[in-house]
Amino acid sequence: MTRKLILKKREVNVLVSLKWLNTYVTLPTNLDVDKFAETLTMASAEVDAVIKIGQEWDPSLVVTAEIVSIDKHPNADRLRLATVNYGAEDNQQVVCGAPNLSIGQKVAFGREGSELTNPQTGKKQKLKANKIRGITSAGMILSEAELGISDNHDGIIELATDTPIGLPLQDHLGDTILDIHIWPNRPDMMSMVGIAREISAILNNTIQHPLKYNLEASDNNQKIKVLVENENLCSRYIATIIKNVSVGPSPGWLQERLQSIGQRPINNVVDITNYVMFELGQPLHAFDLDKIDGNITVRSAHKDEPLQTLDNLERTLTPEMLVIADDSQPIALAGVMGGKNTEVTETTTNILLEAARFDPVSIRRTSNKLALRSEASSRFERGLSSHLALDATQRAIQLFIEITGATPPDNYVDIHPIPNENHEIQLARTRIDTLIGFYIPTTEVISILENLGFSVKSTTINGGDELFTVQAPWWRTDITIPDDIIEEIVRLAGYDRLPESTISGQIPAWEPNNELVFREEVRDSLVKLGWQEVITYSLTTKEVLQKVLPPEEIEGFDFFRLKNTLSSDREILRPTLRHSILETIERNIRLGANNIAIFEIASVYLSQKNNSLPEEKSLLTGAISGFEINRWGQPTSKPLDFFDAKGTVENLLENFDTKANYEHSEMFGFITGRTASILVNNTPIGFIGELSLDTLTQFGISQPTILFELELEILLNQLKLQKEFLPISKFPSVQQDLSLLVPYSVSVGEVQNVFENSIIVSSAEPFDVYTGDGVADDCRAVAININYQSMERTLSKEDVEKEQQKILKQLKKLYDIHPRF
Structure with missing residues (x-):
């Protein structure tokens, strides 16, 4: 059986069986596991969890057993009657529906009265005799779910074939598992012996090292030769030919140890290589020697070279990937996974055992590029000692001789161009x-x-x-x-033992940070307007940036790339936030969101002349996508448009007593005529525009989306940090609505400025744009609400009419603008 522990093992964690560990270092007889875990955490590696397996199993009721016969159930096609020998005088017949039931199987058996886990509820329940389709069943052949080991209820637990009958299951499978977090710089602790070394140092006792087979290295004079093309990518490679291997099931003790840490036994050859990896920390690989064509070469893959790995996936390789190859083709992805073409099978009789020290950066890059994580790659990418390869080889040979009946090899090939350094x-x-x-x-x-x-x-x-x-x-x-x-x-x-002491010295005085305060005020303002802040990755790819930046900018930009990226999707520091916002909108639409209004305040990274470090700019980028909301809070059929986003920008700036001007602009990826630069005090601070259909399609967005971007540092420099009091007029205002025919070449902001330059116009706000019948094709009708107000007197109708005619003459002269009516 394979023990799938309820606590999922993370990439940098190892599962440690105390029963297995006790074979290397003697643990106290009456060990308090919780205190022991705390001691280990304080002195060495953090124990994330303690998993106690089998303590709740009644030793007299939950036992090991053997299936002696199987009969058909008379009333059910999918059920069978199994006769079980559990060590008592009489055998017990039970009803079982497990698909993996077979005669001669060693199983876990729960007798009537035993406390087991109900897989449907997850709660403990006493086992009672029941009639199942007319047949009484007093007992149960158990799966992992009934024992509380995991939630796996697909089949019964299969114990090793040499398991004694009638043994309390607690003695056979009971164990305590430590889930230990391993720091990235401690690859030596990703093994049982590594943990044993730490514990022996903590407990001040000795460690019992596993038995190894000693043999001499040859001068590459075996029947197979090894060539390492790049010693920087492979500083040691040991190859050993082992003959007359008999492939079959592993002995019970080996299966049990692998199962205790969540590993599935496969066959004795594969199990030995896995066992040594978990025991010593050195990944090994066994090739079927008779399937290898010629000699072994450790080399970089050729462009688009194919390899089917052991997980049955066809992979296309690149020159950055290191492979193990024979004279005709790759046979393994170095340090990550073996190839299907040299897989060990039941007919294998001779193997080539590999132990190596590969470059950590190369292994991690390959693993990430192919999205292929393995126990081997997680160890290689942390930087193993090249000395470990020989230890693991000798240990594995000892096990191959003991378990598979292999002929002891005379020597091995050891290519070691970069020797161990011990400073x-x-x-x-x-x-x-x-x-x-x-x-x-x-x-x-x-x-x-x-x-x-x-x-x-x-x-x-x-x-x-x-x-x-x-x-x-x-x-x-x-x-x-x-x-x-x-x-x-x-x-x-x-x-x-570290001494306790209070903080000495004077606490430094608080110093204001205008930029930080400003960013927080911007966040608060947008949230109050109903927008939501998002936080996205600062890393992206050139392919994604090509969707939002013009080709000439892409070609001329000196991108900042990570040398050792964790993912192929995260390799370039972003010079813009536009793609991040659009990716977030697409994801939200796909998940069912109708109306989206999001923003992000973050740094972008731009190249600087004569400086290897990037220039960091703080940007605010926001976007809306969706449809207008009616009075009942439901979306209408009218999409949000340019002016909805513009209103947000104006509301934001009003909170800082600032008004912006807008000038017609053209931007890559945006619709011409619906894009404008934003200026404060005639200084450009950003832009706003509706994204083109082509851009939206590339991101998978099917509804209109409007995006704005502001450079916060420039905006902050244009603000009046000290607010000034402006007197309020005590005289009433006169409001008028006016519809004007404005050519497309003139921005609405320019019209607005003409009105607001009047001494008696306190504000001029556009509130509607119309195109269609009655309006020429080269212009649009813009409706503006004008607020006339004097600080000195009450305005008469004649005053307002006179000023309005003056403004209209100015608009006609400057921009050829006429009233619509």
């Missing part, structure tokens, strides 16, 4: 005391480091300072500087 690090006592803040005796320092596998020498130098000469063990690839060693000392000495 000595000088560490001064004064540095330890300064960094830690308390004194740790020399004997304790040496004891801690030696327990962790370091070699240490202590000497006294001129001036009386003590100097430690430290050499890290080969598996500690993360130790490079003195402070790394000090971290090792303090974590095992105990963080609780």
